[in-house]
Amino acid sequence: MPLYKAPLRDMRFVMFELMQGDEIAALPGYEEFTRDLIDPVLEEAAKICEEVLFPLNRSGDEEGCTLENGVVRTPKGFKQAYDLFREGGWTSLACDPAYGGQGAPSVVNTFVSEMICAANLSFGMYPGLSHGFYKALHAHGNEALKAEYLPKIVDGTWSGTMCLTEPHCGTDLGLLKTSATPQDDGSYSITGTKIFISAGEHDLTENIIHLVLARLPGAPKGTAGISLFLVPKFLPTEDGRPGQRNGAAVGSIEHKMGIKASSTCVMNFDGAKGWLVGEANKGMRAMFTMMNEARLGVGMQGLGIAEVAYQNAVAYARDRLQGRALSGAKQPEKPADPIVVHPDVRRMLLTARAYTQGCRALAGWAAQAIDVSKHHPDPVKRVEADDFVALVTPIVKALMTDLGFEVANIGVQVYGGHGFIREHGQEQYVRDCRIAQLYEGTNGIQALDLVGRKMGAHAGRYLRTFFHPVSDFIQTKMEDEALGEFVQPLAKAFVRLQQATAEVARRGLARPDEAGAAATEYLRLFGLVALAYLWARSAEISLPKVGTDQDPDGFYRAKVATARFYMERLLPQTSGLFAAIMAGGKSIMAFEEADF
Amino acid sequence: MPLYKAPLRDMRFVMFELMQGDEIAALPGYEEFTRDLIDPVLEEAAKICEEVLFPLNRSGDEEGCTLENGVVRTPKGFKQAYDLFREGGWTSLACDPAYGGQGAPSVVNTFVSEMICAANLSFGMYPGLSHGFYKALHAHGNEALKAEYLPKIVDGTWSGTMCLTEPHCGTDLGLLKTSATPQDDGSYSITGTKIFISAGEHDLTENIIHLVLARLPGAPKGTAGISLFLVPKFLPTEDGRPGQRNGAAVGSIEHKMGIKASSTCVMNFDGAKGWLVGEANKGMRAMFTMMNEARLGVGMQGLGIAEVAYQNAVAYARDRLQGRALSGAKQPEKPADPIVVHPDVRRMLLTARAYTQGCRALAGWAAQAIDVSKHHPDPVKRVEADDFVALVTPIVKALMTDLGFEVANIGVQVYGGHGFIREHGQEQYVRDCRIAQLYEGTNGIQALDLVGRKMGAHAGRYLRTFFHPVSDFIQTKMEDEALGEFVQPLAKAFVRLQQATAEVARRGLARPDEAGAAATEYLRLFGLVALAYLWARSAEISLPKVGTDQDPDGFYRAKVATARFYMERLLPQTSGLFAAIMAGGKSIMAFEEADF
Known part of the structure; x- marks a missing residue:
């Protein structure tokens, strides 16, 4: 049977040792969120994720969602789980207290999100999308709309969606056709078809409120002519109950590779009543302001x-007896040794571990920056943090989903043939995880965002928020003998990143295709260097504690050992990435289209 | 709708230009197999694969196999397709004419296999496993058994299976428990449970014959006490019809990530009547003699x-309009440019192309070596070819399935969110392909085979069959200016491989764990260098033809351009692999087991 235990110890390490998370409570508005509050919040989140959401993960995958007569049914147990989730206050965790939220910092919400995704990714889509709706309306809606809708969204009685994609446009939203026609009462009549609408229809909440991108009559072509509208499934009555049915209905649901318990809907808007959110023709801007956090969410x-996947691989590797250690039997009293003794199995587990914990550190760094960017009293600090968030967002999204997919596949590989069998649960992680590389902007789009928008922004101002701390760390620690084995490989890889950055920037100015051709490898190079920096810092913190009574369970020992593995066995990939980037894009762009 | 067109042009390039396949017809026993015969055989194979097998691929995945009252039903259309396949002579293609086979060379069979796997991997499992049975019985059965069973297996009226794995043992067959008790009539009574038995039960043939590994009473422990038995589902009557039901029955079928139309059975043998194949306690040896070809088959x-997956990705990239080329609109009359204009999409397509065609060349090389190893009149040539097959087998299996999985995922990624939707067919390739990294020895086991068994065998004799031709090629062509851009990167990567080989061999002698810890990266390094050699040779052949009337459709132009991309953008990975190997296994083996 699959298992999941929330990695609270490592989350605390990231928040309170690596990131000095106590600084969060020093931010105006977050005073309550001291460690004394955060710890029990994380523990409660762990409990509902482990005990309520996780047990529904496999059954949800087997059962999937069904559509009958316009009604989408979620798998057995989802409604009850959602009720517990809602009653536990998890829909309101990171929301504005003005609308009933608990106002938790992003860093707390981020780790709660990780647990939800680990326990049941499909389930997490429902509150996840709803939170996206919350953010967009909170940032761009007028007071009347916010007062009418946000409290219900925050308390989870209603849920929200984001309706962007249409059949002929996903990445290129400028092509969208859904129309909005002004009505005499100040509302709009919305008509069009949207696809890939997660949680577009389901049976978890009493009402579903859509945010829909559409065009006003005579709007400019392309993205400059897109507006955002709020379209409820049921029009609210004056006393705030779901009233008359609106012209927004599910047309069909998709049959997908994974996240089968998440309903992915084709939504037909047929003269549906809606209200403008924000300014006319500024819909794309409204989307963009919330996209950073949505992308970080996908990274999670x-x-x-x-x-x-890692946890289950470890459990299987300890349990499965097969063959003998190459250096001689480790458990001679048993018919065979557990496969965890085999070097190649250990290599897989350590790869999974190093990527997973490295990504957790990166996520913590990004989430803390979000909090600082919004709440720090010093505007300079706010801008700096905001710059960092802008820079790191495409990396978090693409690197963490690419590595997540790699680790999920390691999870299958450790199981051997059993990994391919559904009942063991490991193959589901591969299927579920695969979507994260595709939606909210494919990972190729993230890479283009990094090299095209973020790299050159404000003459490299975004870049400096990463390059400066890393450079400072390297300079300060270069002579530290105990840290040498971590700092030296970091320094070497960092030079590669600096040189690649200069080269891609230089070439991209003359030929944008050159930046595009380098983008994916550049993002990976950047991401691996970021993890190296975080692993080196983790080692710095952990080293003095190894072997002391501050390390009774070997947590710090494992940190140092994993950091070492990362530096020796994974970071060297940066040399190949560097060479591929420096080779340039000619071989890619010169290839004749007809020859593919 | 998914499409598939057999890549006959590239297969011919590999067989008749890269490998000088005319030499095949010069081998005794293969005189018939001149290009005049091989061409129409491949064309006929393409036809049945494209027109009969491929249209059942998606529906087979949706429907899967079902088990009811001990009967396994294959998906709709499979039986009719199998009948056409059998009647077309495809089950007998590579079989001994003495038993009704057509005696085709391995190189022909290999490319036919590729087409079958591309068109419908699940379907291919049935004749594929049957061919494995054929080979084992042909090599090890006595004349009576061969005369009784082989003609029916060869003509496809009956099918065969390989029953190795048990619940507690897959890699470590020494642990198996199935028992064989001698009977007075010279037969054996077989009792035990086997799992993961592909084609163990189905409705395509009138009888199913199992080859079962089991232990005789008092047999030595471990692999030295395993014997091979033939166990029919129906005991043949004297006139060769399926007679009395034997005690071999399907217990359940597995629910899997992919290849859902292939029945994967738990087989219960309950006092089933069987006959010894080969010598008592020599069952593992019988398995090993056929394992090379089975592993090459999985590589295919x-x-x-x-x-x-590549073909469909290309078609989609040409068709899907999204965004504009970074260098300015390419099709300004359309609402957007096709995504094939975007550098990152081209990078993905070229990666898929370079890996796919490179692997095809490698497969052709290995298959031709099999033919030479069996049919060459010169025993020295036979041994040399056999050495090469032994060396390259784990590389073909692991590299080609790892890269196949990578390419299948590229196929999804090019589709964006649509890649995740089942109806487009791309996600099925990811699921179907995933098994190939797991069965017939996980890819980690292949890597151990390479470093543990093949690398040091006969003082490096196997290695020389690869190192010598590559080294000769580099020395001969090093000064060739036109080839420099291909030969120089090959030479650089080859030096890495030579140094890594020496280092892994040296360390492995003292500490076997060190070889194990390097194995996976070493296999990948080896494989990438092998592809580089084949791409350089492909470029050498193609260069003089580019721009001449020998290249009316740009085939050679594309070869050269793909070779260039491979050298510039993919081969640099070898530097990171080299560094990881040279870093050694200490960080892997020193990690405390409790700390995972």
């Missing part, structure tokens, strides 16, 4: 899956 | 999936 999906 | 599964 990769991380959550990686964690649970 | 990776290749077949890669090809079909």
